[in-house]
Amino acid sequence: MSVSELLRGLRWYFRELTGEAEYDRYVERHGQRHPDLPLLTRREFERQRIDRGDEQPGTRCC
Amino acid sequence: MTTTLKLPNINARSVLVWGTVSLVAAIAWGVVAVSRGEPISAIWLVAAALGSYAIAYRFYARFIARRVLKVDDRRATPAERLDNDIDYHPTDRRVLFGHHFAAIAGAGPLVGPVLAAQMGYLPGTLWIVVGVIFAGAVQDMVTLFFSMRRNGKSLGQMAREEIGPVGGAAALIAVFAIMIILLAVLALVVVNALAKSPWGTFSIAMTIPIALFMGYYLRTLRPGQVIETTVIGVGLLLLAIIAGGWVQESGGSLAAAFTLEPRTLVICLIIYGFAASVLPVWMLLAPRDYLSTFMKIGTIGLLAVGVLLTAPVLQNEAITKFASSGNGPVFAGSLFPFVFIIIACGALSGFHSLIASGTTPKMIQKESQVRTIGYGAMLMESFVAVMAMIAASIIDPSLYYAMNAPAGLLGPTLESASAAVNNLGFVISPADLAAAAAAVQESTLVARTGGAPTLAVGMSEIFSGAFGGDGLKAFWYHFAIMFEALFILTTVDAGTRVGRFMLQDTLGNIYKPLARVSWKPGLWATSAIVVGAWGYFLYIGVTDPLGGINQLFPLFGIANQLLAAVALTVGTTILIKSGRAKWAWVTLVPLAWDVAVTLTASWQKVFSPDPTLGFFAQRDRFAGALDQDRILAPAKSRGEMEAVITNSTVDGILAALFALLIIAVILNAIVVWIRALRSPFPLPSSETPFVESKIVAPSGLFATAEERRVLATSGGEPRDGDHERV
Numbered sequence: 001m002s003v004s005e006l007l008r009g010l011r012w013y014f015r016e017l018t019g020e021a022e023y024d025r026y027v028e029r030h031g032q033r034h035p036d037l038p039l040l041t042r043r044e045f046e047r048q049r050i051d052r053g054d055e056q057p058g059t060r061c062c
Numbered sequence: 063m064t065t066t067l068k069l070p071n072i073n074a075r076s077v078l079v080w081g082t083v084s085l086v087a088a089i090a091w092g093v094v095a096v097s098r099g100e101p102i103s104a105i106w107l108v109a110a111a112l113g114s115y116a117i118a119y120r121f122y123a124r125f126i127a128r129r130v131l132k133v134d135d136r137r138a139t140p141a142e143r144l145d146n147d148i149d150y151h152p153t154d155r156r157v158l159f160g161h162h163f164a165a166i167a168g169a170g171p172l173v174g175p176v177l178a179a180q181m182g183y184l185p186g187t188l189w190i191v192v193g194v195i196f197a198g199a200v201q202d203m204v205t206l207f208f209s210m211r212r213n214g215k216s217l218g219q220m221a222r223e224e225i226g227p228v229g230g231a232a233a234l235i236a237v238f239a240i241m242i243i244l245l246a247v248l249a250l251v252v253v254n255a256l257a258k259s260p261w262g263t264f265s266i267a268m269t270i271p272i273a274l275f276m277g278y279y280l281r282t283l284r285p286g287q288v289i290e291t292t293v294i295g296v297g298l299l300l301l302a303i304i305a306g307g308w309v310q311e312s313g314g315s316l317a318a319a320f321t322l323e324p325r326t327l328v329i330c331l332i333i334y335g336f337a338a339s340v341l342p343v344w345m346l347l348a349p350r351d352y353l354s355t356f357m358k359i360g361t362i363g364l365l366a367v368g369v370l371l372t373a374p375v376l377q378n379e380a381i382t383k384f385a386s387s388g389n390g391p392v393f394a395g396s397l398f399p400f401v402f403i404i405i406a407c408g409a410l411s412g413f414h415s416l417i418a419s420g421t422t423p424k425m426i427q428k429e430s431q432v433r434t435i436g437y438g439a440m441l442m443e444s445f446v447a448v449m450a451m452i453a454a455s456i457i458d459p460s461l462y463y464a465m466n467a468p469a470g471l472l473g474p475t476l477e478s479a480s481a482a483v484n485n486l487g488f489v490i491s492p493a494d495l496a497a498a499a500a501a502v503q504e505s506t507l508v509a510r511t512g513g514a515p516t517l518a519v520g521m522s523e524i525f526s527g528a529f530g531g532d533g534l535k536a537f538w539y540h541f542a543i544m545f546e547a548l549f550i551l552t553t554v555d556a557g558t559r560v561g562r563f564m565l566q567d568t569l570g571n572i573y574k575p576l577a578r579v580s581w582k583p584g585l586w587a588t589s590a591i592v593v594g595a596w597g598y599f600l601y602i603g604v605t606d607p608l609g610g611i612n613q614l615f616p617l618f619g620i621a622n623q624l625l626a627a628v629a630l631t632v633g634t635t636i637l638i639k640s641g642r643a644k645w646a647w648v649t650l651v652p653l654a655w656d657v658a659v660t661l662t663a664s665w666q667k668v669f670s671p672d673p674t675l676g677f678f679a680q681r682d683r684f685a686g687a688l689d690q691d692r693i694l695a696p697a698k699s700r701g702e703m704e705a706v707i708t709n710s711t712v713d714g715i716l717a718a719l720f721a722l723l724i725i726a727v728i729l730n731a732i733v734v735w736i737r738a739l740r741s742p743f744p745l746p747s748s749e750t751p752f753v754e755s756k757i758v759a760p761s762g763l764f765a766t767a768e769e770r771r772v773l774a775t776s777g778g779e780p781r782d783g784d785h786e787r788v
Contacts, residue, residue: 015289016153016154016157017160020288022147023286026147042285045285045286047281047344050280050281050343051344052148053343053348054342054579055579056149057347057560057563058165058351058421059413059417059420059556059557060351060553060556061165061166061167061168061413061416062168062169062171062244062407
């Protein structure tokens with residue numbers, strides 16, 4: 001594995017782990033799933049995403 | 063009738079590899095177990111643990127997945143069937159492993175082993191490794207699997223549906239009770255670590271403005287740029303640790319402002335917990351969670367590298383005299399059952415079943431991945447616990463007891479502490495105690511109970527040995543304190559919020575508006591109740607003359623093991639009900655052990671005539687003395703005597719309540735088991751029906767050659783991870 005492959009893999013991993021990649025996936029699938037709804041901007045999407053945590057807190061263990 | 067006997071895929075290479083791993087593990091255990099008197103290297107503990115994990119994962123976890131649970135990769139998981147891109151979403155197994163590990167690992171596996179080092183490193187390490195293999199990782203994996211087969215139902219829901227209303231109600235009470243005690247004990251660990259330490263207090267206080275800044279940055283300046291924001295946050299965090307040293311050295315009014323008494327810290331934490339529970343998550347909770355996850359993974363990795371690089375020598379004995387005498391100063395009680403109670407999270411942690419039946423089952427791509435995520439992530443947590451045991455065992459035992467015995471025993475001065483430690487049979491001079499504190503630039507290390515400061519001293523030894531030398535000892539000490547306090551405060555934030563939701567949900571059945579998250583008075587009232595409940599235990603922990611950790615930590619351990627009993631009972635019940643009684647021993651054996659441990663511990667805590675062990679005996683001793691107007695040490699006044707009496711009563715009632723809950727759940731389950739065994743056909747199942755899966759994905763962390771071939775024919779390496787719809 002070359003250094004650039006390793007860096008690309010790490011970037012992919014952290015983008016997935018932190019949820020940064022979710023917007024890309026949303027844009028990609030928007031057309032197939034909800035073509036009738038307007039496409040959210042990144043700002044709107046991230047607000048909705050983080051505000052969902054107000055309703056469903058994730059448990060953290062000891 | 064012919065049966066095709068499918069021989070397991072035996073080849074010479076596999077036999078050689080697993081033969082070698084077994085041999086290494088066996089030699090390492092041999093060295094660890096046999097050596098007496100002469101100090102051994104910590105590397106042996108690491109080798110014994112890692113070798114055992116590898117064998118358990120390869121053979122036992124595979125056996126459970128294939129034979130007992132019968133995982134079926136042709137079956138679509140809820141993530142695939144119900145995919146809504148919100149809570150249900152098929153997630154790459156390596157990413158989900160990271161999520162799941164970050165959710166289960168916290169301060170628990172770091173603190174428990176430090177306290178259990180009182181019995182020596184051997185009993186604790188044995189339980190951490192054997193316990194995780196046969197109990198903890200099994201519980202996590204089985205709960206994850208059964209919840210996944212039920213669209214991600216929670217443990218409470220499963221207990222109600224599979225066992226009955228009594229089991230369900232007991233599970234709910236157990237979850238709430240453990241949450242309150244857990245938050246109180248963890249907050250107590252933070253208070254003990256920060257009391258009178260301007261360096262630590264300043265650094266931790268700074269995490270609040272750092273998190274607020276990150277929240278604002280992520281909300282308005284750079285939406286969605288989580289990695290960038292976290293990198294900035296971690297940079298600021300390191301700066302805060304360095305600046306803490308400057309604040310302490312300045313010695314002026316700034317240092318004085320951050321030199322806080324334990325009682326003041328309690329009030330700060332209560333206000334903080336309330337604020338974190340009512341504020342929107344984007345402001346404080348979410349950014350703190352990013353920081354804490356990053357620090358968790360980074361520091362644990364660093365610790366593993368440090369242990370391997372420095373190969374420290376264990377100073378602790380293999381088995382100390384306190385293991386059998388049961389009169390150790392850190393916590394009372396003998397090896398059985400208390401080692402198994404105190405090491406809560408690293409070996410078997412009931413709390414994990416809440417996570418394994420929460421978000422994780424809704425994100426899993428393939429059924430067979432429960433082995434990697436459920437079993438594998440728990441093995442990693444166990445390894446964290448082994449490293450904590452190492453960190454506690456490489457420091458001088460006399461310093462260990464000077465740090466971990468209650469303040470009431472050690473007295474107010476270095477001389478009194480030195481004398482008390484000598485009474486325990488270890489030698490440390492007042493000058494040595496002063497030097498140990500000076501090395502990490504703390505005013506004192508005496509009676510810094512709770513495990514965090516001890517772990518920080520051990521970690522600073524390891525880190526300064528590996529990176530940077532003695533000059534950086536104080537930095538690494540405060541780095542370790544920061545890292546633990548950060549996790550704990552994140553757990554306190556999230557736990558208060560989860561507790562509040564549970565309360566809102568339950569009380570919502572009585573008065574509807576309370577269940578609405580947006581109704582502010584309900585939000586504040588339920589937050590206040592949750593904060594008030596753990597705040598009460600935190601306060602009595604801080605003011606208890608007998609030492610809060612000594613009194614409360616066993617209760618936390620009992621509550622956590624009780625929750626594990628509920629999870630294992632649910633697992634056993636489902637196995638029996640679905641016609642797999644012959645495999646029920648997989649969860650029944652750890653359940654029987656866990657119940658024996660928990661009930662013995664509760665029994666002793668309630669009925670023991672020894673006042674250092676039994677809460678009611680303690681109460682009677684102090685009440686009797688007070689009637690004759692006598693003041694018993696370590697209490698110094700009538701008020702303190704009364705505090706001991708009240709606390710012992712409350713703690714004793716709780717211990718009894720926990721024991722009754724566990725008995726209720728199990729009796730109810732046994733009735734269901736008998737009904738299921740007598741029934742000629744399997745009882746109705748709450749499992750969701752079979753739907754064929756259209757996803758291809760590897761089951762282990764690394765794709766096998768065969769899995770790569772299948773992936774390649776199904777359309778090559780896709781963009782988001784290794785899964786592809788065919």
